[in-house]
Amino acid sequence: MGVLILALIAVSYLELSWAPRRLTMSEVWAVIVGSDITFNDVIVLKINAPRVALGFFVGGALGVAGAVMQAMFRNPMASPYILGLSSGASLGAAMAMLFTISFIPYLIAVPLLAFVFCMMTMLFVYSVARVGSETHMETLLLAGIAISALLQAVVSLLTFIAGDKIESVVFWGMGSLSGSSWNEIFTIIPIISLSFVILAAYAKDLNALMMGDVHAMDLGVDVKKVRLILLIVSSMITAAAVCFAGTIGFVGLIIPHILRILTGPDNRSLIPLSFLAGGAYLILCDYLAHVIYPSMGILPIGVITALIGAPYFVYLLRRRKTEMGW
Amino acid sequence: MRIENLSFYYRSKPVIEGIDFEIEEGEVIGILGPNGCGKTTLLRNLNKNLNPKSGCVMLDGTDLKDMEKKEIARIISSIPQSNEIKFAFSVREIVAMGRMPFQEFLQGESKKDMEIVEDAMEKTGITHMADRYVSTMSGGERQKVIIARALAQTPKILLMDEPTLHLDISAQFDILNMVHKLSREEGLTVVIVSHDLPMAARYCDRIVMIHDHNIHAIGKTEDVLTQENMKVVFGVKADTVRDPDTGKIFVRLFDSCTSSEKRT
DSSP, rough: OOOHHHOOOOHHHHHOOOSSOOOHHHHHHHHHHHHOTHHHHIIIIIHHHHHHHHHHHHHHHHHHHHHHHHTTTTTTOOOOOTTTTTHHHHHHHHHHHHSSSSSSSSHHHHHHHHHHHHHHHHHHHHHEEEEETTHHHHHHHHHHHHHHHHHHHHHHHHHHGGGGSSSHHHHHHHOOTTTTTTHHHHHHHHHHHHHHHHHHEEEEEEEEHHHOOOHHHHOOHHHHHHHHHHHHHHOOOHHHHHHTTOOOHHHHHHHHHHHHHHOOOOOOOOHHHHHHHHHHHHHHHHHHHHSSSSOOOOOOOOHHHHHHHHHHHHHHHSSGGGGGGG | OEEEOOOOOOEEEEEEEEEEEETTOOOEEEOOOTTTHHHHHHHHHHHTTSSSSEEEETTTTTTOOOOHHHHHHHTTEESSSSSOOOSSOBHHHHHHHGGGGGGGGOOOOHHHHHHHHHHHHHHTTOOOTTTTTTTGSSHHHHHHHHHHHHHHHHHHHEEESSTTTTTHHHHHHHHHHHHHHHHHOOOOOOEEEOHHHHHHHHHSEEEEEEEEEEEEEEHHHHHHHHHIIIIIIEEEEEEEEOOOTTEEEEEEEEEOHHHHHHHH
16 A cells, blocks of 8 residues: 555656656756746646546546456456447537537536446446356457447447547547646546445455355345445446546556455455556556657557557566466 | 255255254254265255245244344354465464454454453463464364354354265364264354265264155164165165264265175
């Protein structure tokens, strides 16, 4: 936990210091404490600080959503991206951006529609995989992948038709922390925080669910109720993460796995750690997206999350004895 | 515990119908029947994992319907059929889950909880592997871990669903010896669902035989395990002999019955 907090502070500092001419530590510090009111404070506070805040909350949200879904479905491949939730949320957000609804303010319409579509996708995928009282995991993943491809195609189609009115295909396919205003960020912070608190509060029940539904029932857990709450709230946190940052892949899949390998599967620690690690990881990736090819502009962040995350994940999988479980 | 006129339907098909019997304190009782006769369904009605369509299960004079799942889990613990655990939980973490019914919503394990956990591991002889990962263990070892978890619930009644399935023969004896001992020494009531006639003969005080959704026979083990009952319910030619030294009965299985033999 301590290590993660330090890492988070370090990457935030790095990200704040980014500028065409890199700022030194002392220059950033001067802005934070308020002694520098020259043009540096524009870079640090107006341009970099929103990215840090958005990166932290979006990365954290994706990490937590992945951790909860993997545990709830007892499936190592579950993540908001694979199950189609990210695509569902992006379709909702794209529609809200495209068809401005006059009586609902933009800042509410985008997350709201993202949530509605995310939830509908979750319910659809889940109902396809549910036969009687059993959930077929293979069907769940296949349905998720299929519906994800379908929804992504619809989003691409929308961006093609709409021209400049909504974000680009690259944004919806790989995500970006650019161009978000404080207003947008302050809309999703309470949603993500509240969802996180609820999910963390159910960590003990989630532990029991990881053993199997029958085990959880025998331990006195109201399985139906808990699962419904977890489904709704993890859709909520995913929708909030996706609606202003696009579909950033891989964070939700690998962050919980890496943490499970390092600290064990107990959700009471895993969920908070996933938030911190997901947040720190996304800020780091965004920083790298800036510095790798400064002359080419900013790389899509999804490129970086996968470029670093995938090899490290494979390395951990190989190093660890496979029979240990996950 | 009294089971009164219990029926359960899956969709509109009856799985069990009009089941009526009593489980006495401190006994080891076997619910026997062939696969698909509804014995697991019956067991799952006994701790409100399933809700009966009609009839009721009374626990110390209270209908389970009127009790919360958590309350029930403080009195009745159960060992499900499948115990495959893919996550790398340690043995101690799994056993500690048995304390969940006693904790408040956001509460963790207290010192007293952990004492009970250590005690449960001691009783099941798994203390030496407390820090090992369950996902690396054999079926028999994992079964012991789940029993330890059930004991950490400090139950009065232990329900076991096919406890010997998928286990080596020596592990089957280990598990049932352990549970039998707990019953005799600590007055734990044990309800075992099984189709394993020899094991039931060895360990059960009483047997309920389920056939065609209903009780076919109930009573003392030696009275229920007759040639006739085993033929009708299980379709096997079998009899029992008494061990002259211990006075216990053994089931001898000879062959399956042909369809014409079953009818007579």
